Amino acid sequence: MHELSVTESLLEIALRHGKSANASHITDLYLVIGQLSSLIDDSVQFYWDIVSKDTLAEGANLHFQRISTQIRCLDCASCFVPAGEDLSCPNCLSTRIEVTAGEEFFLEAINVET
Amino acid sequence: MVEKIKVIENILSANDNLAQENRARFDQAGLLALNFMASPGAGKTSLVEVTVKSLAGRFRLAVIDGDIATSLDADRAAAAGAIAVQINTGGECHLDAVMVREALPLLDLDAIDLLIVENVGNLVCPASFQLGTHKNILIASIPEGDDKPYKYPGMYRGVAVLVINKIDLLPYVDFDMDFFKRGVELLNPGVLTFPVSCKTGDGLLNWVEWLVSEIENHREKVAG
Numbered sequence: 394m395h396e397l398s399v400t401e402s403l404l405e406i407a408l409r410h411g412k413s414a415n416a417s418h419i420t421d422l423y424l425v426i427g428q429l430s431s432l433i434d435d436s437v438q439f440y441w442d443i444v445s446k447d448t449l450a451e452g453a454n455l456h457f458q459r460i461s462t463q464i465r466c467l468d469c470a471s472c473f474v475p476a477g478e479d480l481s482c483p484n485c486l487s488t489r490i491e492v493t494a495g496e497e498f499f500l501e502a503i504n505v506e507t
Numbered sequence: 508m509v510e511k512i513k514v515i516e517n518i519l520s521a522n523d524n525l526a527q528e529n530r531a532r533f534d535q536a537g538l539l540a541l542n543f544m545a546s547p548g549a550g551k552t553s554l555v556e557v558t559v560k561s562l563a564g565r566f567r568l569a570v571i572d573g574d575i576a577t578s579l580d581a582d583r584a585a586a587a588g589a590i591a592v593q594i595n596t597g598g599e600c601h602l603d604a605v606m607v608r609e610a611l612p613l614l615d616l617d618a619i620d621l622l623i624v625e626n627v628g629n630l631v632c633p634a635s636f637q638l639g640t641h642k643n644i645l646i647a648s649i650p651e652g653d654d655k656p657y658k659y660p661g662m663y664r665g666v667a668v669l670v671i672n673k674i675d676l677l678p679y680v681d682f683d684m685d686f687f688k689r690g691v692e693l694l695n696p697g698v699l700t701f702p703v704s705c706k707t708g709d710g711l712l713n714w715v716e717w718l719v720s721e722i723e724n725h726r727e728k729v730a731g
Contacts, residue, residue: 395601395632399518406516414512424518431661467696478657480693488692492664500514507508 396433400440404450407503411449416505419450427460427497453503462495522636525604529611529639536616539725540624542638544662545646546655547628550672552580553705554646555623556587561715563588566620566722571610573602573627580625589623590614601632604639621722630659641725648672653683656690663694668701670714675704 403422411419426432434457445451465472466482467489473482481488517523533540545551552572559568570584570591581593592613594606607624614622624640626633645666647655650673656663663669669691677684691698701717703710 395635398522398603398636402518402521405521406514406518410512410514410516414510420509429661429664478660488689489696490693498519499517502511502513502515504509504511507510 396436397440399432400437400444403437403441403500404444404448406500407450407453408448410503411505414505414507416449416507418506419453419503420506421454421456421504422450423456423458423501423503425458425460425497425499425501427495428462429492429495430498432498458501460494460497463493464490465493466490519635519637522604525608526637526639529604529607530641532611532616533622533639533641534729536619537726537729538616538619538622539642539722540622540638540640542624542626542633542640542643543646544626544630544633544643544666545628545648546630546651549628549646549648549651550705551625551628551646552583554670554672554703555580555584555589555625557705557708557711558623558715558718559584559587559589561711562621562718565719567618569614569619569622571607571614571622571624573606573625575599575627584623584625590619596627600627600629601636602626602638603636607638620726621718630655630662634659634662634665642667642721644668644670646670646672647687649674649676649680649682653681653687654690656687656694660694663691666695666698668699668717669695671700671702672705674702674709675707 407419407422438455441455461474464475464480466487468487469485471484480490543551555570562568568589570589572580573594574580575596575598578593581591584591592610594610624638643666701710701714703714
């Protein structure tokens with residue numbers, strides 16, 4: 394993933410919502426990241442400290458909620474969490490599958506001081 | 508006073524919104540826009556060249572070429588018969604919706620039927636950034652190896668069409684097509700696939716015929 398662009402985008406969203414709530418300070422950001430989104434937490438944190446400097450969100454804590462990958466088999470309809478890289482159905486061995494969770498990539502909420 | 512504010516916004520929403528604006532401009536002009544993605548050296552520019560040569564005369568073609576530096580690719584696309592614009596990303600490893608938007612004033616969109624955006628060679632980052640194009644096309648190639656779907660699942664999951672280039676090299680390379688296809692099938696069941704060789708011309712007829720029908724269907728859809 395592209396952590397710098399992602400972090401800049403994150404800041405833009407947080408500031409927009411913070412300002413419309415008349416926040417004096419944004420203290421926390423709650424992110425929801427699916428396992429398949431391959432975002433590196435440490436790297437986002439590193440850029441965050443730089444890009445948030447001198448803004449409403451300076452020093453805000455980043456909370457990462459990780460969502461595990463969940464798959465639904467399109468043939469036998471069983472739902473499962475894949476073991477490792479193999480996404481095929483453990484029940485009927487079908488490769489016709491659909492990802493039902495694990496692609497999340499959003500900012501859920503922020504904490505602000507007003 | 509501390510207050511929790513609900514946001515629920517996609518982290519790349521700024522890019523996604525711009526991509527939608529690009530899409531609206533493409534639709535207004537009635538053109539079909541494709542995003543070519545691949546690793547470096549897979550044959551993106553070769554596929555652009557043969558595609559442009561096959562369709563020039565029948566359709567009006569334009570290419571936006573993304574590279575970190577040089578205009579080598581745009582020069583090749585122009586020599587083949589397309590209107591070509593080069594974007595130099597200056598180090599960025601992917602194109603995003605802003606870069607594409609900035610290139611659009613250089614093109615007369617109303618006078619174009621097919622716009623190919625050739626992304627920066629990379630199997631990771633381009634997958635995360637929508638450009639506003641109608642379809643994502645991945646060009647895989649035999650010398651890259653048969654394990655690429657397993658190693659770059661994000662890219663293989665997000666594409667509408669897979670072109671497998673350099674099939675003329677199959678006799679010389681350890682490439683297990685069944686293993687490769689199983690990886691693709693797991694990530695993107697039923698994805699439309701075109702095995703081709705841009706060098707020998709093998710398989711290109713199917714690809715070109717598909718493109719022609721896509722351009723025509725798209726034109727009808729937008730007009731209707």
